[in-house]
Amino acid sequence: MQALRLVRLPWTKLRHSSRDLLAKRPTIHWLLSALVWLPLGLFVTDCIANVKSIRGRSMQPTLNPDDSQWRDVVLFNRFTVRILHKYNRGDIVALKSPVDSKLIVKRIIALEGDVVRTLPPYPDAEVRIPPGHAWVEGDEPFRTEDSNRFGPIPLGLVESKLSYIIWPLSRMGPLGQPVIVRPDARRGSPDWRKSQADLEREKWRSSRVTLAPESSSPSS
Amino acid sequence: MAIGLLTRLWSSIRNTAQNPKVLIQQLPYRGLQFANFLCALHLFADHVATISSVQGPSMIPTMANEGEIALELKWINVHKLARGDLITYASPLDPSRPVCKRVLGLPGDVVCVDPTGTYAPSTEHVVVPKNHLWVSGDNLAYSRDSRVYGPIPMGLVRGKLYARVWPLRDATVFPSNFDFID
Numbered sequence: 237m238q239a240l241r242l243v244r245l246p247w248t249k250l251r252h253s254s255r256d257l258l259a260k261r262p263t264i265h266w267l268l269s270a271l272v273w274l275p276l277g278l279f280v281t282d283c284i285a286n287v288k289s290i291r292g293r294s295m296q297p298t299l300n301p302d303d304s305q306w307r308d309v310v311l312f313n314r315f316t317v318r319i320l321h322k323y324n325r326g327d328i329v330a331l332k333s334p335v336d337s338k339l340i341v342k343r344i345i346a347l348e349g350d351v352v353r354t355l356p357p358y359p360d361a362e363v364r365i366p367p368g369h370a371w372v373e374g375d376e377p378f379r380t381e382d383s384n385r386f387g388p389i390p391l392g393l394v395e396s397k398l399s400y401i402i403w404p405l406s407r408m409g410p411l412g413q414p415v416i417v418r419p420d421a422r423r424g425s426p427d428w429r430k431s432q433a434d435l436e437r438e439k440w441r442s443s444r445v446t447l448a449p450e451s452s453s454p455s456s
Numbered sequence: 457m458a459i460g461l462l463t464r465l466w467s468s469i470r471n472t473a474q475n476p477k478v479l480i481q482q483l484p485y486r487g488l489q490f491a492n493f494l495c496a497l498h499l500f501a502d503h504v505a506t507i508s509s510v511q512g513p514s515m516i517p518t519m520a521n522e523g524e525i526a527l528e529l530k531w532i533n534v535h536k537l538a539r540g541d542l543i544t545y546a547s548p549l550d551p552s553r554p555v556c557k558r559v560l561g562l563p564g565d566v567v568c569v570d571p572t573g574t575y576a577p578s579t580e581h582v583v584v585p586k587n588h589l590w591v592s593g594d595n596l597a598y599s600r601d602s603r604v605y606g607p608i609p610m611g612l613v614r615g616k617l618y619a620r621v622w623p624l625r626d627a628t629v630f631p632s633n634f635d636f637i638d
Contacts, residue, residue: 272492273492275492275493275495275496275499276488276491276492276495278495278499279495279498279499282499282502283498321551321552331611332609332611333611334587334588334609334611335586335587336586336587337534337587337609337610337611366549366605367549367550368547368548368549368550368551369548389609390546390548390551390608390609390612391551392545392546392547392548392551392611392612393609393611393612394551
């Protein structure tokens with residue numbers, strides 16, 4: 237018992253001195269008590285959603301278009317991918333590159349069972365996507381390192397889905413929506429031309445994919 | 457001392473039970489605190505270490521078909537994995553399914569695709585590409601591994617099995633079973 241008391245003595249001293257310090261410095265006390273809630277915040281950024289800025293031009297003009305002076309800040313939705321494991325064609329996702337494990341942002345073009353007509357660097361003209369894999373491509377075919385270089389990727393590499401542009405304010409809005417001709421835009425106006433270009437690109441993308449027989453609806 | 461602690465805990469519980477008003481006032485805060493605690497546990501299990509049960513015949517004789525529990529380290533450097541390590545990764549065939557296999561080839565190694573000759577002729581050899589691993593089950597007859605889906609990207613790796621903790625009789629730290637032959 238005596239030995240126990242001897243061991244406890246420095247500990248009690250330390251506790252008392254730290255209590256005095258905290259009483260004297262309310263800022264430190266406030267910071268430490270905020271630190272207790274760190275796990276809750278980390279859990280949210282790890283499993284539910286996260287906000288990051290995008291670097292690079294491989295997703296132009298959807299993200300970081302040339303006429304924007306800012307880097308896009310986007311909401312990364314981790315919940316649908318990590319917990320629900322839901323993947324759709326047309327989703328813009330962040331995945332670990334199979335080449336160097338760095339995080340890259342690409343668009344899912346095709347899922348398992350689909351047949352894709354590939355672009356030049358890929359050796360075969362057509363590929364059937366194996367089960368559990370996806371074909372990902374950047375929106376800007378010239379400046380991107382995507383499945384045309386490294387082939388279909390396992391879906392386990394996908395970390396999060398980009399669901400909402402937060403900054404710049406002029407392009408704020410949900411991502412990965414089906415492309416339509418904007419009814420409010422006047423024919424010939426810049427907005428109209430932009431949406432026409434988006435539509436054209438989308439048509440070109442989907443023309444290269446033959447959907448798997450069991451999932452013939454394009455929205456699946 | 458332990459008895460003193462217990463009596464103090466008990467009296468505090470009795471006090472709260474006797475004042476339901478205080479209990480109701482504190483309930484949201486206590487609930488948030490509990491959620492915070494659960495989040496901390498989850499983060500620890502996801503990023504530091506956890507115990508996980510291993511099922512399936514693919515790792516016999518290292519792991520039994522069912523009922524064995526292993527200590528899994530999640531805080532690992534995938535670039536420092538060695539040949540012979542047991543790793544867990546998200547299956548390339550089904551992203552929601554974690555699987556456990558043994559690392560056979562590191563980037564740059566030349567491996568024989570299938571020594572048994574069932575999936576490919578036993579003379580075929582490949583080079584493991586950069587940032588990929590060649591994995592294989594210990595029970596080649598009942599295992600879907602790199603012989604089926606090729607080398608796996610390191611981004612899929614989730615953790616490394618370190619030791620068997622259950623059943624207690626067979627508790628061991630997994631040794632590396634790799635030897636070099638001249």
